[in-house]
Amino acid sequence: MQRVASALEEHDFPAGSTIFHAGELGRTMYLLAQGEVEVIATSAEGKRIALVKLGPGECFGEMALIELQPRSATVRVRKKAKAYSLNNMDLYNLYREDNYAFVIVLQNICRIVSRRLRKADSRICDFLAGSSRQLNPAVGARRSFRRGRSRSDRGTPPGPR
Amino acid sequence: MQRVASALEEHDFPAGSTIFHAGELGRTMYLLAQGEVEVIATSAEGKRIALVKLGPGECFGEMALIELQPRSATVRVRKKAKAYSLNNMDLYNLYREDNYAFVIVLQNICRIVSRRLRKADSRICDFLAGSSRQLNPAVGARRSFRRGRSRSDRGTPPGPR
Numbered sequence: 108m109q110r111v112a113s114a115l116e117e118h119d120f121p122a123g124s125t126i127f128h129a130g131e132l133g134r135t136m137y138l139l140a141q142g143e144v145e146v147i148a149t150s151a152e153g154k155r156i157a158l159v160k161l162g163p164g165e166c167f168g169e170m171a172l173i174e175l176q177p178r179s180a181t182v183r184v185r186k187k188a189k190a191y192s193l194n195n196m197d198l199y200n201l202y203r204e205d206n207y208a209f210v211i212v213l214q215n216i217c218r219i220v221s222r223r224l225r226k227a228d229s230r231i232c233d234f235l236a237g238s239s240r241q242l243n244p245a246v247g248a249r250r251s252f253r254r255g256r257s258r259s260d261r262g263t264p265p266g267p268r
Numbered sequence: 269m270q271r272v273a274s275a276l277e278e279h280d281f282p283a284g285s286t287i288f289h290a291g292e293l294g295r296t297m298y299l300l301a302q303g304e305v306e307v308i309a310t311s312a313e314g315k316r317i318a319l320v321k322l323g324p325g326e327c328f329g330e331m332a333l334i335e336l337q338p339r340s341a342t343v344r345v346r347k348k349a350k351a352y353s354l355n356n357m358d359l360y361n362l363y364r365e366d367n368y369a370f371v372i373v374l375q376n377i378c379r380i381v382s383r384r385l386r387k388a389d390s391r392i393c394d395f396l397a398g399s400s401r402q403l404n405p406a407v408g409a410r411r412s413f414r415r416g417r418s419r420s421d422r423g424t425p426p427g428p429r
Contacts, residue, residue: 148389150397158389158396173375173382179389206367210374214334217378221334224381227388228309228319228340234395235319236311 110205111212115191120144126182126190127168133178134195136168136216142188147181160185169216172198271366272373276352281305287343287351288329294339295356297330297377303349309341321346330377333359 115138120126122142127133129149139161146158146167158180161167171178172195193212201209276299281287283303288294290310300322307319307328319341322328332339333356354373362370 148393150393151390152397154397156393156396158393170382170386173378174386176383176386179386202371210363210371213371213374213378217334217374217381220378220381220385221331222337224385224388225331225335225337225340227385227392229312230392231388231395232309232311232317232319234392235317236313236315 108208108211110201110208111193114197114201115193118190118192120184120188120190122184122187124184126184127178129178129181131178133168133171135192136166136172136194137182137190137192138166139163140189140191142184142190143186144182144184144188147183148179155181166219168192169220173216173220269369269372271362271369272354275358275362276354279351279353281345281349281351283345283348285345287345288339290339290342292339294329294332296353297327297333297355298343298351298353299327300324301350301352303345303351304347305343305345305349307341307343316342327380329353330381334377334381 118137120142126137126144129147141163143160143162144167145160147155148158149155167182168178170176172193198209198212201212279298281303287298287305290308302324304321304323305328306321308316309319310316328343329339331337333354359370359373362373
């Protein structure tokens, strides 16, 4: 996976800065190494809502990279952050030069997104059930990502399990 | 993509039957060709909640296939359904025998999950903003999947865009 590591670009973001805005085009995902960011979405009525806070080891921006759609949310830096970026060209070069590494990266992105969807569905379910346990979104969601992480992220081949 | 089509297995499910239950182990995803199913989750308090209805052209079960985790929800047949299944062995064989097709399939699964997460985040945002527009979950979510589908599902190479 050295090929993957060499493709990553390092960025430093000061507290209070915005890494990207909802609606922008963007083909870059970020892996947060230090600091804290928050993901801010806009409701149907135009309210800005902090959906989740992310810390070291977590990633963001992968949805625009995968989907060819504009950014779904704004990401703002809460605590001075260091992040590594991977864009669509890096991914394409990886596909051509090291197919195995490409497949591992794509599988891991897929797992991260799937795990987030699992958690999001669970929050929606609780909202629909009239539960109030999920009213502190940031803490709940963040904890869940951590709990959901498994050793499989580190590079399982795409084989049968 | 003939290799993919030949790996799919056809299933007929009568109305009222359950395709899989939340908590089960499962490494099979389904592509719905005819009929209608509903995805039912259980809230923290144990209430069963219909999260979404799915119709022809939509898929389900992909999260357990990707994540190596138990099924996150129960899928029940509302209208007599025909579905095609793809399991982890099929995917592994595809990886070995037709890497390009494998990458296309994996990318498409990734996009479907990402699109669902985008929609789920939007619903959560509306819930948090105190909106009541999302209180009919099935209709809203289903419409969104259809709207979100793009031509890229049909087989773009994993190249730069």
